[in-house]
Amino acid sequence: SLKAGGVAGVCVDLILFPLDTVKTRLQSPQGFRKAGGFRGIYAGVPSTAIGSFPNAAAFFITYENVKSLLPHGSSSYLSPATHMVAASLGEVVACLIRVPSEVIKQRAQVSPSLSTLRILSHTLYHEGVQGLYRGYKSTVLREV
Numbered sequence: 001s002l003k004a005g006g007v008a009g010v011c012v013d014l015i016l017f018p019l020d021t022v023k024t025r026l027q028s029p030q031g032f033r034k035a036g037g038f039r040g041i042y043a044g045v046p047s048t049a050i051g052s053f054p055n056a057a058a059f060f061i062t063y064e065n066v067k068s069l070l071p072h073g074s075s076s077y078l079s080p081a082t083h084m085v086a087a088s089l090g091e092v093v094a095c096l097i098r099v100p101s102e103v104i105k106q107r108a109q110v111s112p113s114l115s116t117l118r119i120l121s122h123t124l125y126h127e128g129v130q131g132l133y134r135g136y137k138s139t140v141l142r143e144v
Contacts, residue, residue, distance in 0.1 A: 002057045009056025013048050017041075024109040035110040044108030046116040051101025055094050063090035091143040099139050100132035 018041045028035035036043065067086040107119045114122075123131045 002061055005060030006053035006057040009059075010049065010052045013052040014045070017045055017048060020105075021109045024106050028110045030110060036112040040112030043112035044105035044116060047101050047104040047108065047120075051097055055097040055101065058097055059090040059094035062093040063087055066090065088144045092140055095136060095140050095143060099134075099136045102139070103132050103134055 021036075021041050021043065022038070025032050025035040025037070063086045066089045067082060070082045070085060103123065104116060104119050107123070108114065108116055111119070127134070
């Protein structure tokens with residue numbers, strides 16, 4: 001689960017990254033062009049690359065462990081609920097890694113001239129750790 005989830009997460013995130021950058025810039029209050037347009041389409045990819053493997057791995061490890069703890073007898077009517085609860089708890093845990101990575105990534109996508117490390121240090125200095133978890137609750141609600 002750890003390796004398979006991690007590798008799958010990295011592949012998906014890196015392949016879809018340019019589309020996510022375009023979406024983020026289209027949603028930017030600055031407007032698409034001022035946020036970078038099509039320039040620097042991979043801006044913010046370091047935070048995604050760093051967070052992707054542990055994020056996906058955390059989800060699958062939590063999912064598999066919770067699934068094994070829940071009742072899963074011969075009755076098939078519990079099966080969907082078991083998977084739903086396990087996946088929901090997996091998302092709660094994975095978001096502890098995903099949200100800070102997303103915050104840094106999105107800020108880099110709309111400010112492509114700033115480095116990922118500079119954005120991280122600026123966020124921590126001005127907003128503290130809670131700045132990295134901006135939107136955690138709404139992200140968990142969306143993912144669950």
